[in-house]
Amino acid sequence: MPQLDSGGGGAGGGDDLGAPDELLAFQDEGEEQDDKSRDSAAGPERDLAELKSSLVNESEGAAGGAEVPGAGAGARGEAEVGAEALEREHTSQRLFPDKLPESLEDGLKAPECASGMYKDTVYSAFNLLMHYPPHSGAGQHPQPQPPLHNKASQPAHSVPQLSPLYEHFSSPHPTPAPADISQKQGVHRPLQTPDLSGFYSLTSGSMGQLPHTVSWFTHPPLMLGSGVPGHPAAIPHPAIIPPSAKQELQPYDRSLKTQAESKVEKEAKKPTIKKPLNAFMLYMKEMRAKVIAECTLKESAAINQILGRRWHALSREEQAKYYELARKERQLHMQLYPGWSARDNYGKKKRRSREKHQESNTDPGSPKKCRARFGLNQQTDWCGPCRRKKKCIRYLPGEGRCPSPVPSDDSALGCPGSPAPQDSPSYLLLPHLPTELLASPAEPAPTSPGVSAALSLPAPWTPPGPPRHPAEYTGATTGISETGSLACTGHLAASRGPSSERKRQSPKARGHWPGALLPPSQGAGSGDFRGCTTSA
DNA sequence: TCGCCTTTGAAGATA
């Protein structure tokens, strides 16, 4: 719903700002708050809702660029405001001890404070957005335009703490493009094409803040031209991956024969043009490194979970910046590859696995996986693959089939024999997390402030697994049952269902997640879950 | 070496 000034919507019907559902969730959260207030619900849930609301307001106010913390309270009594602030602070410290200071101090924190990264990065991304060439029609060189959002851009530039990356790319004479990507992949980066000088000049100060966008212009695995019909210039783009990319990325001391073969194959096949990144992907690319650094995580799946929660924690404006950025990317992508379609890449990724999956799972009411059959509380009964996050091998024909009311798409819930979902829908309450992520009560919480901060979330906790059907939440009335401190272990959640389960849900259903689907008593009242670090 | 995991969003395919 962030109907930003799209500026025409680009060259396709789908160029409008994406992911309205995502932001719709915030509205739903507001409704959720309304429900809460109607129900006179008190306690942590309400506190959290207020907190989040205040955070959003603060964020928006900060984005407004003119508000001074506390300035808006002038109309009200100082004592009232102070008491409210105290209460809010108290609540937030109880719920999000790391996040609130950040929101209050509005980014005036040390770089190592992970929470400060939100505005940092968002604004840095927005900086790039500001400099992004506007849609000017295919085949034309985009020309710089005044910022789209002066309001938000002002505080963006005033963010005092800049990441090293930011500084690196923000320097008046940035070092000749980050070599990390190219070096990492062992390929030489072609020189910048002159016709992209506009891009570079426009984004040199900000592009570094968005690694992906950097790669857009600085790391072209392949020079475009022959492979993209209709495109006048050989414009490098990281979205282009040669079919034999892995071979290409290997050292050059390969035998000439291999190179020749790959060349032939290359010529035979069209280069793979990757899809443009959506808003979340852009956000992920930008924030991944920070999460890794703060949380010492390496597994992308775990990192992505954190990032997903953080994404939901972003304010509307912050998300809108990424949406806008993604929209620009799509526009540029369309300009660069007019004939490209997402369909071109269909079947190039997981066809085999999918086919396999379909073969073994043809029955729509397929038997429940161990997760569904035994629940998270009985993981000891799970089969090995389930424990290892792999596909369940415990196929019990005739068993585990849930009665009708249970959504068939998510076997994890509702099965009479599966106590976890019904008895303790804790997955949406918080501690219902894989044992690998749940530290023993005696185990101290992560001492690294960076880890805690990296996982700090002001938003209601979202289940680690795929979104659930609303009906699955109706029976979720119990609070956090067996809570424990959630350590940031870097291990994946063994209890999570496959992403395919989520994907079986409609985007709308997914889009309403988490706010709309989260019961008021649980959505915001997720206790202290703020990513990885929770305490009972 | 390949696929899985995990996240959200966009777009194509299908009913």
Added chain:
DNA sequence: TATCTTCAAAGGCGA
């Protein structure tokens, strides 16, 4: 039109 499916990034891990 609504729903479903696939892919985009990332890197550890298991088969």
